[in-house]
Amino acid sequence: MKKVTSILLICFLLLMGCTSKQEEIVESKGVRQVYTKTISASGYANKLTLSGNIVPTEVVRPSFKISGVVSHVLVNEGDFVKKGQAIAQMDQSDYAIKVRAAEAELNAARLQIETEIPAKINQAKTQYELTKLTYDRVQTLYEEGAAPRSQLDEISAKLVLDESTYNQAMDAKIIAETKLQMAEAALDLANANISDTTIYSPIDGVILQKVMTSGETTSAGYPVVVIGQINKVWAEIGVPDEYINTLKAGQKANVYVYGIDQSIQGTIDEIAFLADTKTRTFPVKILINNSDKALKPGMITKVDIQLSNGEKTLIPLSSVMHLSAGSSVYVYSDETGTVSLRIIETGEIIKDKIEVLEGLAADEKIVVEGQFLLREGEQVMAEEMVE
Structure with missing residues (x-):
């Protein structure tokens, strides 16, 4: 065991020594170390990912039309009820x-x-x-x-x-x-x-909440229970205003439900025209089939909506310098070992990358790390960055 430890220590010291010598060579020549990336057109997928929660597609709150004392509430929370089924009675x-x-x-x-x-x-x-x-x-x-x-x-x-x-x-x-x-x-x-001393369910659904119990006095119009329709449910999300106009009713969405650890295909059903005053986002509802009743109101979801896809020239957003002349990058030449400043025209930002519309050609190399200390025509030691 001691022999193995000694060998590992010797290897580590040799590696440190080699690294130190390489740094000394770079410093003695006055050449900066930079990292580059070769430009190429690549496919991309721009998607919107937001958290949300499951809500019923319809919620009703049945109530008595008259005042009186509730004699019986015939259902409990979680019970499934049919349309026309008696759910509560009042003293007659x-x-x-x-x-x-x-x-x-x-x-x-x-x-x-x-x-x-x-x-x-x-x-x-x-x-x-x-x-x-x-x-x-x-x-x-x-x-x-x-x-x-x-x-x-x-x-x-x-x-x-x-x-x-x-x-x-x-x-x-x-x-x-x-x-x-x-x-x-x-x-x-x-x-x-x-x-009217008997309330009947107006829909097929599940009892989400039992508001009143037997013996309580109720007023006309005050809810006795809350019933939700869950054969189909919505995954409700809040969409920021910069994305709301890119969404359309009928558009597909992938909904991951944490509670059942499962992804389900859904369809955008409703897009609000008015933003929520608290969150300043627009409520969007994605319709999901729930015939097996596995999805429960309140479950947390992660919703992915594909916004656009295709092929573009994308470079790391961090490689772009914003100068007075415009957006710029340093281009590295394998032949001369030097860098040159290039003004580019940029387009859409996709996550940590930015689209290049003009200024760069395929197979050119740009400096993606160490570019902020460079000068025009400076000789550098370049290493291709591997993703």
């Missing part, structure tokens, strides 16, 4: 009393319009017709001089009174009919309230 006692009261009022209104009103109308009509006959006879006698004026005036007054009584009886019928309609409406409302 008070509303059952109102139904009985409405039924009694309706029966009274019907009885009045079927018996009392017709009797009064018939009585008033008969009396009016009788008085009208008497009035006609007295008027004839008066015109013949056989009856005094006072008798005609008396029967005339009675005719007006009986006619008014008859008209009032007819008006009472209209009022009674209106009361009957009101009683029918009141009964319909009371029965509707009884129906």
